[in-house]
Amino acid sequence: MRNLKTVFASLFIASLTLFTSCDPDDDGESIDILEVLEYNSIQGFYEVNGIQDQDYTLNAVTGGSVIGENGTIVTFPANAFVDENDNPITGIVDVALKEIFTPSEMILSNKPTNALSFSNENTFLLSEGETEVRISQNGNSLHLANGINYQVSVPSAGGLDYEMLPFSGTTSDEEGIVWTPNGDVGVGGSGMEYVTAPASYIYDVFNTGWSNCDKFYNYPGVQTTNYINLINSPNAAETAIFLIFEENNLPAVVKFTTPYANGIQSYIDMLPEGLTVTYVAITVENNQQYLAMEEVIISDEEELTLNFELKSTQEILDALSILD
Structure with a gap:
């Protein structure tokens, strides 16, 4: 700075x-x-002033990937989506993507790195990138079918770190967002890996909404x-x-x-x-x-x-x- x-x-x-x-x-x-x-x-x-949606389309039956403007890649399997009544979705769906990497973007979007620890105590994170994914069809929100997940790949600024974990976020107007870990196993465990070309973290996500690849700050x-x-x-x-x-x-x-x-x-x-x-x-x-x-x-x-x-x-x- x-x-x-x-x-x-x-x-x-x-x-x-x-x-x-x-x-x-x-x-x-x-x-x-x-x-x-x-x-x-x-x-x-x-x-x-916050980060705005990037809009994409995808074939629900075949699945596929969308690539964000700043390098985030979101990959969906085939037949991944259902409506509010759990009916399978076919045809073209709309994908709204937000990707946040920098302090200014986090402030402007009210998406800080506040978190809850494994013992449910207030703490905060060092971030490799925050991602929001929303799926809809004809203006109606969709969600993932039972047992389905998608993958998020985010460019890495800090390099390989075995303390990195996938998190999901809960939003509110006052706090902006609070992150909770999705399990206690990061790189090398099931559902998360680090690749070198290009340097990226790839992790599984089990619900639409906000996810990220972060680590707890330890002092x-x-x-x-x-x-x-x-x-x-x-x-x-x-x-x-x-x-x-x-x-x-x-x-x-x-x-x-x-x-x-x-x-x-x-x-x-x-x-x-x-x-x-x-x-x-x-x-x-x-x-x-x-x-x-x-x-x-x-x-x-x-x-x-x-x-x-x-x-x-x-x-x-x-x-x-x-x-x-």
């Missing part, structure tokens, strides 16, 4: 070229407006809790907080959703002390959006107060791309 002082210096220069207007507020004073958005909630921000040192004070947020109720770092070219994007008296806190005793991370906060108020970013070294029981700035959509996209 580049030094954030350099990033914001570049963004400030770029912002000078943006069109701004001044409207009087109730006291007759002027306020800067970069753009008026069609949405006024953080969910609207995700819907507009042997002291871990702590951090707190984000939202006193400076223009709209604390609509503020999303993310923590981002990378290890071995793999991103971890952790979303904070637990409230405390002054704002939002991390999982208890889950953040590695001494680790350099970037905090990102985004909020929406009066059809405008605000961004706060700060690179910090995690300290014991630290409370941080972030500084929010009015930003255009392009400024937010540019700032987040520096994290990739």
